[in-house]
Amino acid sequence: MNPVLESPSPVRTDEIRRPLVQAQGVRKSYGPIQVLKGIDLQVDAGQVMCLLGPSGSGKSTFLRCINHLERIDGGRINFDGELIGYAQRNGKLHEMKPREVARQRRGIGMVFQRFNLFPHLTALENIIAAPIGIRKVPKAQAVAQAHALLEQVGLGDKAGLHPAKLSGGQQQRVAIARALAMEPKLMLFDEPTSALDPELVGDVLDVMQKLAASGMTMIVVTHEIGFARNVADEVVFMDAGIVVESGAPAKVLGNPSHERTRAFLENVI
Amino acid sequence: MNPVLESPSPVRTDEIRRPLVQAQGVRKSYGPIQVLKGIDLQVDAGQVMCLLGPSGSGKSTFLRCINHLERIDGGRINFDGELIGYAQRNGKLHEMKPREVARQRRGIGMVFQRFNLFPHLTALENIIAAPIGIRKVPKAQAVAQAHALLEQVGLGDKAGLHPAKLSGGQQQRVAIARALAMEPKLMLFDEPTSALDPELVGDVLDVMQKLAASGMTMIVVTHEIGFARNVADEVVFMDAGIVVESGAPAKVLGNPSHERTRAFLENVI
Amino acid sequence: TDEPVAAGTPAPEHSVEVDSAAAAALPAKYKDAGAINVAADMPNPPMEMLDKNNNPTGLDYDLSQAMGGKLGVKFNFQQQAFDTAIPSLQAGKHDIIFAGMNDTAERQKVLNFVDYFHAGFKILVNASNPEGIGSIIDLCGKPVAVQKATVQVEYLVSFAQKCSDAGKPPIELVQLPTELDAQTAVRSGKAVADVVDASVAAYAAATAGDGKLFELVKDPEFPNGYNPVYTGIGLLKENQDLTEALHLALQSLIEDGTYTRLMEKYDLADFAVTEAGVNNGGK
């Protein structure tokens, strides 16, 4: 069972203030275009970080670097004490085998803007696929856990439906449940509400808020300033591949020190 | 040339207050579920009507009935003095030939929530396909018109790109240009901004606002209350297949007479 | 009847004594194996056919079994598409081809033949001979079906001169993959006649549609058919010893009368050879 949304997770109680993600000087280029120009960030266990920034500033790219969907060109990303995607042996970096990378990614859940549910599987099957196939959870247990998760995201009655029969908000909540079913230590959200109709946004933000309250470590790319204000421990504003400013939400959102941040916030709110 | 966004169109100057769309008792069911339960609405030439309502209230269905993408089960829809989809002969309704329906639809542009651009064609080709193929506009003229339209929606430099290379907001603006290229008398917008990132919404709303100012008759399903307040001549609130209330934006949005409307507005704003 | 099979007679090899000279000539390889592998494309009536129990029968089969008796080894009659019979010898799958194969100069570049049959070909036409074909000259300017890559093809091509001498255009050859296709072409009117080995022609005239479909053109000038050629057992050139052994065995069968009995059994006595020869064809 995984009562993630209900009670504080072991993370918060046992290991508070332990850095879970550390990024140092992360750089990434696509051909000639440098998208990340040296990002330094740290997220402690149990913390929620919100990433803000204009389109093209590299937020998604950074998130995808954390779980090695993109390879970085320079810098280091540590997750839970391990270098992501590489093993250090004799002072040399060695690429990891796909199997090893997969093991690392299991600790990191990700929710995409476009949901990316598996269209050929029902909501329930979407959730149990990875636990059964990868974590080797017994089927009965995986199903029970999936039902519990669906209940928690408010979709107890939709287990048997295919994604095409669900609204965007419902699909996104299934996607969250799917990621949680792997019992990750970190959740990455890439604009999880921006493809939703405004009325449905609330449902997804609710689920995320509960998740944060339960002690889950989260990095959230979002334009929902209200959410950032209420939930984030730290807000980071990125532009053109660098971190412009970061700090407590009240500070960054209420009284930004950079002109660029101020201009951006005026636009979004 | 089609300087739609720049100067008032002939519609407003010549035929002000002429009813362009008339819906009387429009009913529509999918199997046992009745989605539209008798809708009566009228849109005059040059007017902008905004449709609001919760998910599943039948807004999209109504829009799709207007251009006969759905067949209605009862009632009548008149557009520009003609019954849509049927011909009345000897007191009997006769289904129209696809060719005739196509002719009627040419007067009605539609912009979808999911853009539905043609992925295999460039922005320019998306726009000129119908004018050249259907309206038999000479190619050079159609291209010139398309460039003018792209300029007007702020995409003068994107003519040669395929949709996959455009952002959502850019795609939606191409979709608007594509519909305008057929020089329709009426534009239908079905939540044109709800699939967009918040930052990109503004671009599309700007284009729509200019279009309204130019005198285009428009029916817009939207959750953008600000837009409805500024641009609409009439706001209609639908719920569960009926029109709950309608009237001037200030009235419906500022001081709704129905409890249901009030509850909805609180949620959305 | 639909299965016009000369019902499998009791295997004739039991009535045949081993011929010591022939057996002595047989290379040790085959003696040790106790068998010779025969490639035959069945059915190819009347030379090789299948009986009701799907066992091989026909002249070639009976003859092979009799030769087996003379040589003291078994002849394993095995199915092999005619087109690939020679590659099959080269590939070592089979030792000899016993499939009504004509002995030609071209084939002698690769094969030796032990000749056991001498016949020409005949003209097969639709019943009651609607085109009034009397001899080959009547075929000039008309479509004629032949199985591809047969001796008939060359012969009919070389007939062009005689056609033009007679003031007629040459024969239009319709080459088809199998003899049956040629017969079908005649029935459908795509061709006026099928020119085919005399034995096959006789069989088709007697069998097809209970003998009502075709008739043989009787050309009194050529009672044994046109351009008689030898038919022989084919085997690779380098296999001289086996050639000799087969030659002796066949000669022994001719001498003790078994050969004549078998030829009569299949109504093929007209085409018998008087003595076993090697590579008589193409001379």
Added chain:
Amino acid sequence: MAGNSTALRQPAPAQPEAGEPGAHDIVAVPLRHPGRWVLASLILLVLLGVATSLWRNPNIDHPTIAKYLFSDRIVAGAVLTVALTILTMVLSTILGIVLALMRLSANPVLNSVAWLYVWIFRGTPLLVQIVFWGYLGLLYKQLSLGVPFTEFTVFTVDTNALIPAFVAGVIALTTNQAAYTAEIVRAGMLSVDQGQKEACYSLGMTPLFTLFKVELPQAMRVIIPPMGNETISMLKDTALLSLIAVAELYTVAARISSQNLHQVELLIVVSIWYLALTSILSVPQYYLERHYGRGSRTLGPTPIGRAVALANRVRRSK
């Protein structure tokens, strides 16, 4: 024809009890397609005409057809045909998927090898490949496993003993079909959205698990119809094995007819069998298509449902 009668009505529109009772109900005269009905009637007439005239044709001997349709040899041939088809399709699909993945892989070596394979095996005629495998013994009297270009060999075996005709046939058909299957699978895989793979990886799935659980099932929708084509072709391509003396359905029929000279009748027997086998095959294809089409678009009625609907419609129009 019923379709031209003015009495033909659309199915009853919205139930009157729902909503306003219907003064304004849309009871439109449906658009007529007289051309379509004329065409359809014509086609049916022609088909009927061809069928009856085929049946009555004096050149066709019905007792012969009846006699051979279920004769032991034909049935045995059909069984062999089915067995060969199933065996080769299963093996070639596995090989084809591997080749498709190699072609899609980023590894240039795997990619080139797969490309070469497809090029050679699609590029040369199946017949030649069958002859090659069937007469491998012609080229190599013995097959030896050893280090190429050296004298060292692990073992040596007589080619003809190692590869009997049936095995040679299966190898030839399998390796050939795999090249075609690889192309079909590749096209199918290309039709799967890239986001699916990323979602899998982000869940910690391994590439292989991703392939079998997510990518292939989604590619199936695009893969199945052409694979149905290929299977049906294979059913008949087995006939080419007659060259190396494998006696499947067609070869058996050809042998029978070359003795009894009833070529046309035996072709009809063979056609009936192939038609029956094809029909049987198309049932799983239909339901597989529906199965993998789940979730991608609303499913129409099954053919049975459709037939019932048509019958109802025609009945109502009387």
Added chain:
Amino acid sequence: MAGNSTALRQPAPAQPEAGEPGAHDIVAVPLRHPGRWVLASLILLVLLGVATSLWRNPNIDHPTIAKYLFSDRIVAGAVLTVALTILTMVLSTILGIVLALMRLSANPVLNSVAWLYVWIFRGTPLLVQIVFWGYLGLLYKQLSLGVPFTEFTVFTVDTNALIPAFVAGVIALTTNQAAYTAEIVRAGMLSVDQGQKEACYSLGMTPLFTLFKVELPQAMRVIIPPMGNETISMLKDTALLSLIAVAELYTVAARISSQNLHQVELLIVVSIWYLALTSILSVPQYYLERHYGRGSRTLGPTPIGRAVALANRVRRSK
């Protein structure tokens, strides 16, 4: 093999001038796939071995191959093969598209007729169909156009005069191929998003215009690879026309070889021709795929580009 050498490096990472100069640059030792390289080397060795041993095989007579490769008869056969392939593929594609549309149409009559067509023509062997068209004269001595089941006829013509072998061959191949093509096109059409059609209709496009301007071009991406398969098959299926005495490439070669008994050599000649023709065909296929793949995913490099990249990589690793 170069691939196993530790000197093999990834392409140079981010240029040092961009961003912080790189104390922390990721210069990882790339993951080795020794298995892949071993496999690839093995495959190449085997291929090389087979090729050389084929070439050196004493059973193969090279002068014969050289003599016939460009002989007039073979070239004429190849030309006929290509002509037949092009003609039948064009005609059958048109017919196949019509059939696919009929199968997808809501009209039950059209739907059923198309279904029946596909059933019959996919279900019976091409060989039988060729015999049927080739020997139509066997069944019907004369074809007449008239009202079925009455004595009224418009005209009557001798079947064999109307349908010479070449025409019969084209008809047989076309009608058969159309059934397969119909299935492929249908699958392709099903892969096009429903929203595309609605967008077209909302622009006032007619169904036919929608089909040709929007639906088919998008279906193409899924249609092309299996149609490539079909075209390549057709190239070789023309060989079946030898049944009705059409002398295309394979038939010509078979005739030559049955005379000179150089079967293996002529099969090699034929294979070389087919391989060449297939290669030529795959060039337009490749570029068509890229063309219709525009806008749906980022295009990789062309094979030429890839070859250059591989060459560079290998060079760098030395």
